[in-house]
Amino acid sequence: MIKTLLVYAHLIAACLAVGILLIQDLALVKWQGRAMNIEAIENLQRNSGIVSLALVALWVTGLIIVAIGCIDNPAYLMNQKLWAKFSVVSILTINGLFLHFYSFPRLTAPQGFLGTNTAEQFIVLVTAVVSLVSWLYACYLGIARPWNNVATYVYVMTVYTVIFIVSLLVALECWRGLRSGFRSVIR
Numbered sequence: 001m002i003k004t005l006l007v008y009a010h011l012i013a014a015c016l017a018v019g020i021l022l023i024q025d026l027a028l029v030k031w032q033g034r035a036m037n038i039e040a041i042e043n044l045q046r047n048s049g050i051v052s053l054a055l056v057a058l059w060v061t062g063l064i065i066v067a068i069g070c071i072d073n074p075a076y077l078m079n080q081k082l083w084a085k086f087s088v089v090s091i092l093t094i095n096g097l098f099l100h101f102y103s104f105p106r107l108t109a110p111q112g113f114l115g116t117n118t119a120e121q122f123i124v125l126v127t128a129v130v131s132l133v134s135w136l137y138a139c140y141l142g143i144a145r146p147w148n149n150v151a152t153y154v155y156v157m158t159v160y161t162v163i164f165i166v167s168l169l170v171a172l173e174c175w176r177g178l179r180s181g182f183r184s185v186i187r
Contacts, residue, residue, distance in 0.1 A: 003068050010061040014139050017054035020047050021135055025128070028107065033114035033178050041108045048100060055093060062089070079149050084156035085141040092134035095127055103127045114179065121175065129171050133164045 024047045031040065069076035076082075103124040106116050113121060137160050141147075147156065 003065065006061050006065050006068070010058060010065060010142075013054045013057040013061065014142065017051045017058070018135050018139055020051050020054075021132065023047075024051075025132060031112070033112055035110055035112035035115070036108055044104060044108065048104065052096065052100075055096065058089070059093075080153040081141060081144065081147045081149075081151050081156050084151075084153050084160070085138060087153075087157060088134050088138045088141065088160060091130065092138060095130040095134065098123075098127045099131060121179075125171055125175055126168065129164065129168045133160070133167050137163060 024044065027040065027043065036044070066076070066082070106120050106124050107113050109116060113124060116124070141156070144151075
């Protein structure tokens with residue numbers, strides 16, 4: 001019963017975080033690199049705080065679930081997919097610090113995203129792609145039961161890397177269009 005409640009809390013925290021993340025990303029796209037108004041900045045700050053709390057809840061519930069798994073089955077930690085998920089969530093967590101302390105200040109700057117220099121824009125773009133890919137892939141790993149004790153760490157992380165590279169290429173193309181004055185279909 002306790003493990004089921006923990007898994008449920010873990011699921012709710014993941015849904016909350018990913019839902020807010022997707023809505024916030026769409027809201028940022030609507031600004032098309034221009035300076036954001038105070039309401040949009042406040043929404044970004046509030047949403048990033050909620051996602052941060054959800055991430056803490058995910059770490060706590062996840063570690064307790066793993067501890068229970070180890071008690072139930074000493075071989076629990078031999079699942080390489082589990083270690084890949086730890087890696088992805090660690091990347092996601094470290095990237096979250098970069099988002100909060102580097103990318104968000106540039107997105108909310110008076111000159112807007114496009115008013116920052118090219119190197120800063122590139123770093124913001126990379127942190128955004130790492131965030132989206134990592135959150136979605138970590139959630140996928142949570143439901144990818146067929147990979148348990150079958151998929152190797154290298155395989156799981158290779159899939160993650162390929163998804164990241166493809167996503168980054170798409171984001172770079174969107175960025176190129178944004179910098180050349182392309183008007184987004186999202187208004």
